[in-house]
Amino acid sequence: MITGPGNVELISENLPPLGPTDVYAQAVVSGISHGTEMAWVRGSAAALHRSWLPEQRLFTSGAGRDYPVAPGYETIARVTAVGSAARDRIAVGDLVALDRPHATGHVVSVDTAEAGRLPAGIDPERAVFFILTRVALGGVHDAGIHIGDTVVIVGLGTVGLIAGQLAYLAGARRVIGIDRYPIRLEAAESLGMTAMHTDTEADVAHLVRKLTGSAGADVAIEASGSYAGLHEAIRCVRVGATVSTVASYHGDQGGLRLGEEYHRNRITLVSSMTVNGCPQRTHPAWDPPRLSATARQLVTDGHVRVDGLITHRIPFSDARTAYGLIDTRPEETIKVVLTYDH
Template identity: 40%
Template structure:
């Protein structure tokens, strides 16, 4: 009998038993090792602010619409950063190219559950690269979110980039933008995050509670302003500061998951007068100009390759490994005391 983490209601986390699932044809059974908690998307479900809880996403029309069939509590198995060991492969796909074998360590998305039966196609070529710590592989999806934002920024060698929000994804974006040749100004309100950003290559770290990001960006660029800014905190006030920080014709990537109304976003000011380009980055797809060459799979694999090569150290962002039985405390930590944690990982090896 396995277990699954679920939200019984807003800010109510429980670990419940999950029934055994038969191994269907064309499928693979995986025993989970680690599962990373997203401090962005998942916390919106934990807090009850996720738009899917009040509206329905119409995939065909690409609109949120009112309806009585909106997602509701309990919500089981949220999570998109899993690593596990293959324990069984159905006979009809055993040995097929790309399908992992028994005892292979694989990465993928199956939520916070101790065991999962997945279509083999979902794990095609998802074996963790040789020599890579399985913990690092829990960052495949998170890393691709950061990479997608940097690709959308279209940052060029020698340009100045402001990255607002130095949580896990923001820190990864800071590192990836630095690898792309940018001079990164990292912004946050939490000192430990700013110190980590400097470790990852930021040329400056700005405490947004005591400094004016836009003024500092201009001081660092001879008055011109940053070339690009990436907003990853999910705060619309921070998005406004991102807009203020870039120069005329600058590009701002809105990559945070914004909740509620856009308080503090004043589009009649710098956005209008500096003719700022505002771009949305969302993990559902790469920037349109790259769609012919990039997709979600390439972003995942690129990030894992960079980790395997040592260009990025995601394991260094793991501050807490928590037993699954203590999942409720893990979510409370991220919700109430975010300054105390970066990446929190549920550890199934201890149960």
Template identity: 40%
Template sequence: MPKEFVLVAPRTIEFREYSEPPLGPGEVRVRSIVSGIKHGTEMALYTGDTPFLTQRFDLECRLFLPEDNPTLYPHHLGSWLVGEVVEVGPGVTRFRVGDLVHGGLVHRPTNVARAEQLYPLAPNMSPETALFTDPALFALNAVHDAQLKLGDVVAVFGLGAIGLLAVQMARLNGAMRIFAVDLIEARRNLARRYGADDALDPAAGDVALAIKRATRNRGVDVAMEISGSYAALHQAIRSVQVGGRVVAASYYKGSAAPLSLGAEWHHNRPTLISSMAVWGCPHRLYPLWDLERLERTAIDLLERGLLSTEGMVTQRIPYERAPEAYAFIASHPDETIKVVLTY
């Protein structure tokens, strides 16, 4: 029998045998080729740095509420996966056995999914490139929330996969000047390759002041914070001009101590926007845009070569060594951008 891995406690992964269920109408069975680990939400589940550890999210009142009997574990991890169709159920006409497909699925050797959940892999797109559909849709949502206009000056804080894609999308959207901010030199170098005009190291000095000085003390029109760092969020707030926009598109954990709302936040009246494309949050331009359109547009941008992912895959690790992959990301975040599992 095939084996899947399950998160049974923070930082504890176990492999278990699983059975292959028969296919129902409209379902397909997919044999995995490669899948990508999500470095934000998925890693928060792995480390236990998530409110779901002790609370539940009540979808009616949209609040996290205490949970007497937490049910987070055991938990299946997953994000975006590419595989081959090996069996189709009754009524499936969209795919045939042998087709390559991709979509949001859990990490395991095989998956059963509804045919409409999956996308065909374009002949000109590699399986690894398709894995960037997930970060690309969140980057696209952040750019939409930023309401970028032709000629805007933009700062992107955090140059992981989402941030690096956001840099490229900001350029596609007509940004006049792009500041890319990250502690890691390799990421800053990639940002320059992808179109950033300035790549700044926040450890080298006051990054918000550097941005202000470079813009004749005005600041940027929009700052997108995609690192998940409260310190970076504070600098993003400091970097925008009066009435500017700050888009927070990351997963924040722990204490917000570095964030000081009594300073520039209070005196410069920026608008802070939470960018969230899932969990039932409608797109701000709904019904013109929704999650399905975000996904399809992200795929289209990748298929057309309008977004580059070259250099973003930093590690390729066999599925059987998945526990090592998660442990490596947790302990060496400075050495990873996108870690993929191979099957």
């Protein structure tokens, strides 16, 4: 539980009794979102400072939420008990992917468990990437990549590295990955991308143009969650190109100047969001269940490679250390997961 900026605590809660159509699942592994969850840890989440009006779909003045907050949405769990009316739909021992906070166990409906049921024999540490693969897949769909395109990925965390692989699957001829951390650049290169370091003396937008005959990339996917990263994505693309954002942006950051390349080059900026009540732009052909099923298949079949992306496995009992690592030493991380002993 995040009880305030910089404060991560373990608390004990009683779960509701298991109903006839309920399932109890014990967590095996859960992934920490370096964007969404860290915004709560740092106190920069939009909902702490503005109030969301769901009917109007607007933020307005005044804080909408306060601490404590239960973070997490990338949980892989094993079914250990099934309600009397649900035993023909799911079995003890099944692995399920749950959009639920970090916790040792969860009581969920059989509908939820069945929707998240995973293929038999899947490694839980591979399955933990399913949800962020869905996020990246939505961003690639929204980017409108064509066969032969050059695609820039800004931000090579988990989502960026997966998006780069999906860009190739969508037909990109070249994918250029941009980040400032060597561990992530090395991962991008191992996945077939051209890696560019943001802290070099050379301007990455100029380097992209050198690789593209001075035109710029056809598409950019922004996965860093920083306004400066979004600005660089805009600078890296050609006239009339699309920039698809798959990251969450928090706080009052600097570095985004819309009066420059965005204005001069007629860039299309697309927000890609596969949750929060927003239908896909390709809905109803592509709805959340289809996105999720496709993401799972891509990882299961090995078309999206995730081996080696987990850099740290930290016991749930030491969650404070995990968040502290991401906050203070991000250059050492790609994917940090919590593990559970039962």
